Amino acid sequence: MEIQDLEKFLVIAATENLQRSADRLDMTPGGLSKVLRRLESALNTHLFDRVGKQIRINDAGRRLQGRAAEITAIARQTQAEIAGSSHFPECRVAAPAVLQLIWAASIQTLLTDTHPEACLSLTSAYESLALKMLVRGEVDLALITGAVLGQVPDRISTRKLGTERMCVTAGATHPLVAGYKSTAEVSVEALQCYSFVAPRISPFCGEERGLTSDGWGEGLPLRKVQAVVNDYGALTSLVKNGKFLAFLPETLAEDIGGIRVKVTGIPPQAEEELFIAWRGNDESWLEGLVMAL
Numbered sequence: 001m002e003i004q005d006l007e008k009f010l011v012i013a014a015t016e017n018l019q020r021s022a023d024r025l026d027m028t029p030g031g032l033s034k035v036l037r038r039l040e041s042a043l044n045t046h047l048f049d050r051v052g053k054q055i056r057i058n059d060a061g062r063r064l065q066g067r068a069a070e071i072t073a074i075a076r077q078t079q080a081e082i083a084g085s086s087h088f089p090e091c092r093v094a095a096p097a098v099l100q101l102i103w104a105a106s107i108q109t110l111l112t113d114t115h116p117e118a119c120l121s122l123t124s125a126y127e128s129l130a131l132k133m134l135v136r137g138e139v140d141l142a143l144i145t146g147a148v149l150g151q152v153p154d155r156i157s158t159r160k161l162g163t164e165r166m167c168v169t170a171g172a173t174h175p176l177v178a179g180y181k182s183t184a185e186v187s188v189e190a191l192q193c194y195s196f197v198a199p200r201i202s203p204f205c206g207e208e209r210g211l212t213s214d215g216w217g218e219g220l221p222l223r224k225v226q227a228v229v230n231d232y233g234a235l236t237s238l239v240k241n242g243k244f245l246a247f248l249p250e251t252l253a254e255d256i257g258g259i260r261v262k263v264t265g266i267p268p269q270a271e272e273e274l275f276i277a278w279r280g281n282d283e284s285w286l287e288g289l290v291m292a293l
Contacts, residue, residue, distance in 0.1 A: 001042050003075045006068040008035045009047070010137045013057050013065045016048070039064075066155075069137025073279050090119035091289070094130035095143035098203040098232045099274065102164070102251045103143060103293075110292055115285070126206030131156075134277055140286055145204050146273035157280030159290055166215045166270045168261035169253040173242035177259040185262045188221045197227035197235055197244040204272065214247045215270040221263075 012021045018029040025032070040047055047061035057065065091111055095103070100122055108120050125133060130142040131151055143161075144152075152158055168191065170177045170184070176194050177184040202213045211225050227244055229235040236256045239246045245261070249272070253260055276293060278286050 001039060003072060005035050005039055007072050008032060009039055010065065010068055010072065012036065012048075012055075013061060013068075014133070014136050014138055016055055016057060018055065065136060069135070070155075070279070072137055073140070073284075090121045091141070091286075092121045092123070092139040093141045093143065094123045094125040094133045094139040096126050096130070096204050096206075097124045098249065098252065099143040100124065101232060101236070101255065102249060103161070105255075106293065107141075107289075110289060114289065114292070126202075127204050129206075131277060134279070140278060141290070142277045144275050144277055146275065147205065149275065152277060155279065156277050157290075158275045158277045159293075161274040161276055161293060164249040164251060164272045164274055166247055166272070167250050167253055168263060169239055169246050169248045169256075169258040170261055171240045171242040172257060172259060174245070174259070175242075176245070177261065180259055183260045183262060185264060187264055188266065191245075191261070191263050192221060192223065194224070195226040195244050196223045197229055197238045197246050198225045199230045199232075199235065200228055201230045203232055215272075216247050217270060219267045220269075221266060 008021070008025060008027075011024055012018065012032060012035075015021045015024070018032050021027075022029045022032050036047065043060070043064070045060045046058065047064060048055040049058050091107070093100075093104075093107065104120075104122060111118050111120055123130075123133070123139060127142070127144040127148050128151060130139070131144055131148060133139045134142040134156060135153060144158075149158065174194070176186060176190065198211050198216065199213050200210060201208050207213075211228070216223065223245075227238060229238065232252075235246060236248070236252065238244045239248070239258055240256050248258070250260065276290055278290055280287070
């Protein structure tokens with residue numbers, strides 16, 4: 001079996017569709033069919049069940065999927081260590097978009113400092129999917145919250161990055177925070193005079209939970225939501241221009257130059273424990289990168 005064939009197999013296993021796999025790999029479906037036949041011949045077993053024109057991965061394919069992810073990860077690591085930094089592979093990260101906004105710059109800075117020729121590749125995926133992509137060998141790292149730790153298989157390592165507190169955030173030009181530089185303290189009554197932007201879909205798990213999806217839960221005052229935006233890039237731009245308030249992770253609020261709004265007389269605000277997950281190996285370049293974060 002060739003490493004390149006196993007890499008292509010992982011894409012086919014993830015999509016269960018030769019045309020989509022071919023598009024992703026810039027190949028023809030016929031070329032991928034040959035790769036699949038070559039692997040099945042070498043293993044003397046079918047890896048997918050054919051259902052009409054569709055393919056579905058079977059038990060043998062799932063077993064190979066786990067092994068192939070391990071083998072290709074070792075191959076990439078070995079190439080990086082033996083061939084030197086000029087052939088250093090890309091660092092593939094899957095994470096919810098809101099966690100990318102918080103952590104992408106830190107990962108890129110550390111990667112550049114330690115491996116100047118490395119390439120950072122980011123994929124937006126809600127945390128359960130990000131974890132599945134890691135298990136399937138499609139990415140090297142996944143950023144998740146503590147809510148999905150129970151889904152992490154034994155062969156995957158995790159490390160806590162910290163705890164992210166949520167906060168009401170205003171743009172620097174918002175009238176509610178006029179005269180404040182970093183933190184403002186306001187009453188509930190004052191807060192309720194201004195409009196919020198909020199998502200309908202949880203930024204971490206991707207579930208549709210209505211206008212409390214950002215963590216604005218029970219015990220917090222009613223708010224006036226006048227913009228509904230699921231994309232956090234667009235959402236934060238509406239906050240920065242001073243038109244809307246939002247309930248954001250404190251790190252993200254700081255990154256966009258926002259002013260944190262402390263609301264008097266309300267319960268402590270929600271927190272999220274953040275973790276990074278990877279295929280553990282004490283000698284891998286990923287291990288060093290993760291431990292330095």
